[in-house]
């Protein structure tokens with residue numbers, strides 16, 4: 001812990017910020033293009049999100065008269081900063097996370113809650129009834145998806161604890177892919193955990209069908225209703241970065257495999273190959289957990305979101321967890 | 335850089351200020367796969383705070399008068415107003431009705447207006463008005 005360490009940390013963090021925003025917006029553009037094609041449209045160009053952000057930056061930034069000014073302006077900044085911070089802890093393919101060893105899976109889970117909490121604070125601070133309804137809905141959605149998410153994490157960590165070691169550290173989890181440590185029952189269990197994780201993703205990222213907090217047709221964009229210009233651009237970028245970070249987390253938990261060892265590469269080329277393969281994996285995970293679901297279904301009601309997560313998804317995750325447990329005790333006779 | 339961004343990214347907030355719903359359906363038609371306005375970066379948004387363009391349909395009724403002015407004032411600058419349909423321009427089929435507060439450009443004269451005549455206008459005409467709007471926004475940025 002000396003001066004040089006902190007200097008490099010700051011440099012890396014700044015670089016990561018730009019890379020994260022770049023990839024976040026890029027994947028948002030790809031997502032919009034695919035949805036358009038699925039609906040039989042041509043769709044916007046892939047660079048569309050970049051143009052949107054540049055345009056928003058050049059617009060007037062209005063703070064409503066009755067808003068709590070400092071909180072209203074701080075919320076988008078906290079939202080974007082905490083989304084970028086996630087990418088300092090989540091490993092990027094073959095490359096270890098920058099702050100590896102300084103935080104673990106539990107910390108990442110709490111960090112994922114911060115952008116949502118910042119949006120809730122911003123919503124309440126903007127003194128609009130639409131934003132207040134949106135903020136309440138966001139809190140309810142958060143409460144709903146946290147339970148199945150916790151079950152999934154517990155399942156994975158419990159299974160890996162059989163090997164021994166620091167089960168919550170991301171390096172440990174990526175070094176021991178969970179698929180290799182289970183029998184037949186466990187495999188079914190993991191598939192069920194993966195399924196519930198894929199359905200938790202659109203809730204966590206506020207995408208259709210779980211975007212009740214930002215429903216533009218019912219409550220006029222909900223949380224962000226009063227935001228304009230620069231502040232809105234920050235929320236917009238944070239959204240892209242969060243998609244990227246959550247996909248990276250799913251990859252780290254379920255598909256931490258690299259391609260370099262398969263192609264017997266080494267050195268710098270191995271890192272580059274692993275990184276490109278990681279980008280491909282992020283794309284595939286985003287395709288299944290965000291894009292296809294978004295294009296395929298309509299928005300749910302808030303009550304359906306709660307029962308959906310608390311009953312159906314939690315049940316699927318719990319059965320997965322039980323199967324994983326049985327795997328250790330019953331599985332060896334199968 | 336900035337003017338180009340305006341050209342390819344235009345967020346529209348749609349307000350029905352007393353229309354017969356004909357023009358509203360034509361605006362939706364401009365977003366359908368047949369015309370696909372999103373390929374030009376035109377997107378409908380749910381809040382005037384996010385908008386660059388406000389699309390008004392219909393003449394302004396007495397009840398909508400103050401709301402229309404408030405919506406225009408809530409939109410961040412630079413902004414453009416597109417009046418879709420004949421009845422927003424001069425009354426159209428509602429001409430000289432007892433319940434009208436008058437055309438929007440009389441109620442709020444100091445903004446930039448673009449008009450799409452027709453009852454209802456075709457979706458191509460609506461998309462062309464948006465194209466005119468972004469040309470104007472572009473020039474505005476160049477002048478700055």
Ligand code: SF4
Nearest residue numbers: 353354356419420421
């Ligand atoms: S212009 Fe015609 S179609 Fe459009 S709102 Fe007016 S009356 Fe209806």
